[in-house]
Amino acid sequence: AQTVTQSQPEMSVQEAETVTLSCTYDTSENNYYLFWYKQPPSRQMILVIRQEAYKQQNATENRFSVNFQKAAKSFSLKISDSQLGDTAMYFCAFLLSNDYKLSFGAGTTVTVRA
């Protein structure tokens, strides 16, 4: 079974600054995907960024970027130029390439302060 660990239950960041969320995972498989989902107060699950394990290049989506360290099984999310709308819970998730079940971490609540 795959496990995903997010060790930071809560984080706070000043508007326009940068915050980094950590995520580690455990798997013996080689082919998989990693995701960061955002859950704002509306509770909708919004895909922020996706990384394919076979790609060495770190994924980026505008102000969101990841640091994917496959050997260390680490997948951190960096939010640059934080905005008030970034306030949300963020979940790290894992998906095997030959499976459909997402395995989620416990989540990190991010609060952006004005």
Next chain:
Amino acid sequence: EAQVTQNPRYLITVTGKKLTVTCSQNMNHEYMSWYRQDPGLGLRQIYYSMNVEVTDKGDVPEGYKVSRKEKRNFPLILESPSPNQTSLYFCASSSRVTHNEQFFGPGTRLTVL
């Protein structure tokens, strides 16, 4: 618009009163699943379905039932709800081809008194 819908969005009920949460998708997806979200635990899979009439247990199936009689619908049934089933529930779907892109419903907040 491609979407996954869930109903109801909010439900307060009492112990033992059977309820059904509906889930429907309009993308002709083969795969559908149910997750529950609890504080400190993230989302955990309850049941999933690979196609019509094909369902299987996820990680936390106790107390739940599902059915997949039509491709678009995947209802979650609580025959005798208990307070420990108070949670936020999500339905998700994906295509067999692009299974790494899962679409989530808006969530159903269930409270069992």
